[in-house]
Amino acid sequence: MKSAGTILLVLFLLSSLSRAKTILVGENELYKNPSEALSHSVSGDVIKISKGVYNVSELVIDKSITLEGEEGAVFDGNFFKEIITVTSDSVTVKNLTLRNTGTSFVTDVAAIRLENVSGCRLENNTVQNSFFALYLSSSKNCVVLSNRIEGNAVSESFSGNGIHLWKCNNITISNNEVSGQRDGIYLEFSTNSEITGNTSRGNLRYGLHFMFSEGNRYINNVFRNNGAGVAVMYTKRITMTGNRFEDNWGANSYGLLLKDIDNSLIYGNTFSRNTAAIYMEGTNRVNILNNIFENNGWALKILGNCYEDSVLYNNFLNNTFDVATNSPRNPNVFINNYWDKYKGYDLDNDRKGDVPYRPVSLFSLVVEKVPEAVVLTGSFLVDLLDAAEKVIPVFTPETLADNYPLMNRSGN
Amino acid sequence: MNLRKIIKYFFGDIIRSKWIVVYTAALLVFSSGIIYFSKDEQKSLLSLMNIVMYLIPLLCMIFGSVYYYNSREFIEMLLTQPVKRSSVFYGQYFSLAFTQMLGFITGIILPLLIFNFGFNSFFLMIAGTFLIFIFTGFALLISILVNDKVKGIGILIAVWLLFAVFYDGIVLFMFYYFADYPLEKATIIASTLNPVDVTRTMMMLRLDISALFGYTGATFKKYFGSSAGYYVSLFVLHMWMIIPALIARKKFNRKNF
Numbered sequence: 001m002k003s004a005g006t007i008l009l010v011l012f013l014l015s016s017l018s019r020a021k022t023i024l025v026g027e028n029e030l031y032k033n034p035s036e037a038l039s040h041s042v043s044g045d046v047i048k049i050s051k052g053v054y055n056v057s058e059l060v061i062d063k064s065i066t067l068e069g070e071e072g073a074v075f076d077g078n079f080f081k082e083i084i085t086v087t088s089d090s091v092t093v094k095n096l097t098l099r100n101t102g103t104s105f106v107t108d109v110a111a112i113r114l115e116n117v118s119g120c121r122l123e124n125n126t127v128q129n130s131f132f133a134l135y136l137s138s139s140k141n142c143v144v145l146s147n148r149i150e151g152n153a154v155s156e157s158f159s160g161n162g163i164h165l166w167k168c169n170n171i172t173i174s175n176n177e178v179s180g181q182r183d184g185i186y187l188e189f190s191t192n193s194e195i196t197g198n199t200s201r202g203n204l205r206y207g208l209h210f211m212f213s214e215g216n217r218y219i220n221n222v223f224r225n226n227g228a229g230v231a232v233m234y235t236k237r238i239t240m241t242g243n244r245f246e247d248n249w250g251a252n253s254y255g256l257l258l259k260d261i262d263n264s265l266i267y268g269n270t271f272s273r274n275t276a277a278i279y280m281e282g283t284n285r286v287n288i289l290n291n292i293f294e295n296n297g298w299a300l301k302i303l304g305n306c307y308e309d310s311v312l313y314n315n316f317l318n319n320t321f322d323v324a325t326n327s328p329r330n331p332n333v334f335i336n337n338y339w340d341k342y343k344g345y346d347l348d349n350d351r352k353g354d355v356p357y358r359p360v361s362l363f364s365l366v367v368e369k370v371p372e373a374v375v376l377t378g379s380f381l382v383d384l385l386d387a388a389e390k391v392i393p394v395f396t397p398e399t400l401a402d403n404y405p406l407m408n409r410s411g412n
Numbered sequence: 413m414n415l416r417k418i419i420k421y422f423f424g425d426i427i428r429s430k431w432i433v434v435y436t437a438a439l440l441v442f443s444s445g446i447i448y449f450s451k452d453e454q455k456s457l458l459s460l461m462n463i464v465m466y467l468i469p470l471l472c473m474i475f476g477s478v479y480y481y482n483s484r485e486f487i488e489m490l491l492t493q494p495v496k497r498s499s500v501f502y503g504q505y506f507s508l509a510f511t512q513m514l515g516f517i518t519g520i521i522l523p524l525l526i527f528n529f530g531f532n533s534f535f536l537m538i539a540g541t542f543l544i545f546i547f548t549g550f551a552l553l554i555s556i557l558v559n560d561k562v563k564g565i566g567i568l569i570a571v572w573l574l575f576a577v578f579y580d581g582i583v584l585f586m587f588y589y590f591a592d593y594p595l596e597k598a599t600i601i602a603s604t605l606n607p608v609d610v611t612r613t614m615m616m617l618r619l620d621i622s623a624l625f626g627y628t629g630a631t632f633k634k635y636f637g638s639s640a641g642y643y644v645s646l647f648v649l650h651m652w653m654i655i656p657a658l659i660a661r662k663k664f665n666r667k668n669f
Contacts, residue, residue, distance in 0.1 A: 295452075318452060370587045372595040375603055378458060378612055380466050381580040 026050030034059055034067070034075070041065055043088070049073040049096065057102075061086045061093075069096035069125075077101045077111070077130075084112045086120055094123035101130040108160060110135035114142060122147060132160035133181065140169040144176060151180035153204050161186040162203070165193065165213075173198060183209040184226065191215050199224070206231045207248075218243055223255075229274060231257040238264040245271045254279040255296070261286060270294070276301045277319070280309070289313055290410065298324050298364075307331045313410045316340060316359070320377065323359035323400070326368050330400035334359065338406040343390075346407045356401040362389035365396055418495065418503030419510075425486070426479065426511045435471065439463070439519025447527045454619055457532055460520060461615050464540045465608050466576050468516060469547040473568045476508050476551030481561040488669050501664045505552055505657060512544045535618060539611040542649045546607050547572075549657035556663045579606045600635050607652045610645050 023037045023045055024030065031037040033054055037047045043064040051072035057080045061067065067084075074097040077083040081102045084093060091114075098111040110132035114120050120142045126149075127133040133149040136142060144163060153159030162178035165171060168190040175197045178184040184200030187193065187210035196219040200207035207223035208230040210216070216235075220242040223230050229248035232238060238261065245255035255274035256266075260282040270292045271277035277296040278288070283306045293299035294317040302309070304327030315338045316322050322339060336352065344353035363382045367374045376382050389396055426432060443460055450456040480487075483504075490500050517537065524533035550571055558564040583602045587595060603609040635641035 318455070366584065366588070370591045370595070372599045373584055373587045375599050375613060375616075376580050376584060378461070378616060379580045379609075380462070381577045381584065384577070 020044040020046060022046045022048055024048050024050065025054075027052055038063075038065070056083055057081045059084050061091050062088045064088050064090040066092040066094070067096065068092070068094050071095070073097065074099065079103070082109050082111075082113055083130075086112065086114045086117055089117050090119040091117065092121040092123065093125060094121065095125065097126040097128065098130065099128040101132075103131045103158065108132050108135060108164070110160070110164070113137065114139045118142070121145065126150070130160070132164050133162045133178070135164045136166070136168050136171060138167045139171070142168070142171050144171065144173045146175045147177075149176065149178045149181065151178075151203075153180055153182055156182050156204050159204060161209075162200070165190040168193065172196075179203065183207075184223070186210065187213040187216065189213060193217070194219070196220055198222070201225050203227065208232075210235065214238075217241075222246070223248070228253050229255045229257065231259070232261055233257075233259040235260070236262045236264070239267070240265065240269060241267045243269045245269065245274055245277065247272075248274045250275060254301075257281075258283045258286065265289070266291060271296060271299070280306045282306065284308055286310075287312070291315070292317065293322075294318055297321065300324070300359075302332065303327070304329070309333070310335075312336055313406075314338070315409050317409075321361065321364040321367075324364040324368055325360055325397065325400065328397050330397045332400075334400065334402040336404050336406055336410070337402050338409045339402065342405050342407075344405065351407050352404040353407055356403045357405040358390065358393060358396055358401045360396045360400050361386045362395055415499045415503055418490070418499055419507050421490075422483075422503050422507035423510065425483065426507055429479075431475070432511050432515055435475075436515040436519045439515060440523065443520045444523045447523055453529070457529065457536075457615075457619065460524070461536065461539075461612070464516075464520065464536055464543065465612055468512075468540060469543050469575065469608065470569075470572050472512050472544055472547040473551040473554075473572060474565065475512070476548050477555040477564055477568055478561075479508060480504070480552060480555040481564065484669075491669065497665045498661060501552075501661045505548060505660075508551070509545050509548045512548065513541060516540050516544060532618065535615065539615065542653060543607060543611065546649070546652045546656070549653060549660060553656045553660035553663070556660055556667060575606055575608050579609065583609075600641075604645060604648050607649055610649060614645065 023041055025034055025037045025047060029050060034047065034049060034056055038059065038061065041047060041063060046066040046068060049069045051070050053074045053076055055078055056075040057077050061084060075083050077100045079100050079102050083098050083101055093112060101111050102109045111127045111130040111134065112122055113135040114137065116138040118139060118141050120139065122134055123145045125147045127147065128150050129152055134144055134147065149162045151159065151162065159182040161183040162181040163173055163176060163185045165187045166189065169192055171190065171193040173185065173193065173195045178200045179202045182204050184203040184207045185195065185198065190213045193216045195216065199222045201224040203226045205227045206229065207226035211233045213235055215237045217239045222244045225247040229245055248255050254276040255271045256278045258278065258280045262284045264286045266286065266288045268290045272294045274296045276298040277293050277300065279301045281303045286309045288309065288311045290313045292315045296319045298321045299316050299319040300323045302323065302325045304325065309332040311332065311334045313336055317340045322341065339357050339359060342353060342357045344355040344357065346353055348354065362385050446459045447456045487500060491497065521533055521537045524536065551568060554567050555564050558567060603613045
């Protein structure tokens with residue numbers, strides 16, 4: 001009798017190994033909580049979580065399973081520690097609501113952490129009130145798709161990032177919505193990743209922040225109303241296309257901060273209502289093409305240590321200052337842009353102005369040197385000085401000019 | 413004859429000159445045009461602000477002093493009557509200011525209200541009213557002091573240039589010259605002393621261009637946003653309004669016609 005039981009058990013185990021089974025977790029199911037289910041599962045299983053609130057903390061997923069929530073399935077961390085830690089490849093976590101992680105200043109506590117894994121998917125989850133929300137560490141070939149992250153960060157030092165990548169490779173982050181964290185999306189030492197269609201708004205520091213992360217692509221994202229917009233630092237080969245940078249408005253704020261960036265492309269983005277749309281420092285061989293700059297304080301702030309950048313086919317509309325620089329020389333190229341302040345003419349009808357446009361106004365130069373002077377904005381004197389300088393440039397960089405400015409808006 | 417009667421005489425006289433009608437109509441066309449053709453609310457407010465800050469003081473002064481010079485005989489005739497000199501002065505001062513207000517409000521504020529600019533139009537009205545009273549006072553002061561019409565108007569234009577252009581120039585020069593020193597307090601003082609600058613700064617802060625001001629803007633917003641800064645600005649505007657007018661009255665009372 002005993003041996004028959006053993007055989008049955010072995011058969012049962014064999015069958016479970018041979019094909020994935022679905023394990024249900026819920027109040028009325030066999031397993032009342034996810035960790036019980038997890039310990040009885042094997043790789044390839046699907047754990048389905050029924051509707052309800054589960055107290056979960058430090059759930060370590062070390063098998064290649066799929067963890068899937070029904071509508072209304074909530075994992076509550078009770079402000080204790082991390083909620084889910086994934087240490088196995090090919091894990092999928094989807095349709096779950098995770099809330100209330102702990103806060104720690106020693107370790108980066110997250111709602112879901114991927115630790116040294118590959119081929120994982122985080123899909124359609126809602127993360128509320130977490131320290132870090134989705135934390136990917138030393139992982140590759142993972143997908144982070146359609147998650148909603150709603151933080152309620154109050155101060156930078158007491159909050160974590162929405163989607164945090166550290167030493168990752170080939171990660172796809174798309175269609176997520178991140179708000180109320182410290183940084184919306186943060187990348188450090190992460191390469192070859194694609195970040196598309198995300199919305200990052202109302203974060204304390206940056207909507208998107210990345211450092212030392214080469215070869216990434218940012219496409220069609222929206223960065224709105226963040227503390228200081230988007231910061232891109234110490235990186236090469238980045239592509240930023242079709243993004244919107246909006247309402248990053250405040251003292252010391254900007255839409256896009258480029259610091260020590262090489263060989264990158266910024267194409268077809270829209271910058272509106274930012275204090276400084278693009279702030280460039282130590283930026284070399286970056287092409288800024290076909291973007292729209294509208295209603296910004298400064299459209300481009302280019303410091304003297306930027307070389308061989310090209311600014312082509314952009315539209316500059318209704319900015320207080322089009323270009324500001326602190327250098328008397330101009331090692332960058334400005335050509336075929338549309339400037340709404342351009343007063344020139346086009347006699348030969350090639351749709352390009354016959355006289356150069358100098359986007360650096362005398363007043364912007366003065367403000368660069370004496371920031372306090374900006375209180376004179378809108379003064380009659382300032383308009384007079386700018387008009388005089390436009391006719392005969394004396395102080396503004398002689399070579400910083402668009403020699404073929406467009407007469408009409410360039411098509412985007 | 414009391415003050416009210418004198419104001420009535422002067423007022424009627426000014427209205428009859430038709431100049432004010434043309435002036436009002438021009439302002440009306442101009443401001444409606446700006447609001448209508450500019451799609452951006454902020455831009456049109458800025459343009460109108462420029463009219464209020466630069467054009468209105470100039471016109472106020474020229475109109476005021478031309479009127480004074482032209483009605484000298486009428487004033488002399490009035491003074492033979494048993495009226496107080498102060499009443500004659502105030503009669504003229506208030507009638508001039510009221511007619512300017514009439515032109516300003518129908519010409520600029522009315523279109524703003526029609527196109528629904530809300531609180532900003534109210535703000536512009538307050539600013540404009542202050543400037544009208546301040547520069548009417550200056551106009552009378554200078555016309556009373558200087559008997560020669562051409563010379564008087566020349567001085568007026570110089571005063572206008574001083575407030576509208578040179579003052580900012582001097583401030584800019586000072587900023588540039590003392591760039592190595594902390595200038596926050598200096599900027600606040602500098603922009604409080606000139607009535608034109610006070611109104612411009614407050615309008616700029618209202619329009620949220622202040623974000624451009626960076627650190628200076630923060631101190632500015634703190635100052636002008638606080639009730640103390642607000643009262644100081646109001647106080648300065650009142651001083652600019654009262655002092656020239658009072659001196660003008662004193663000179664008028666003692667003037668040997």
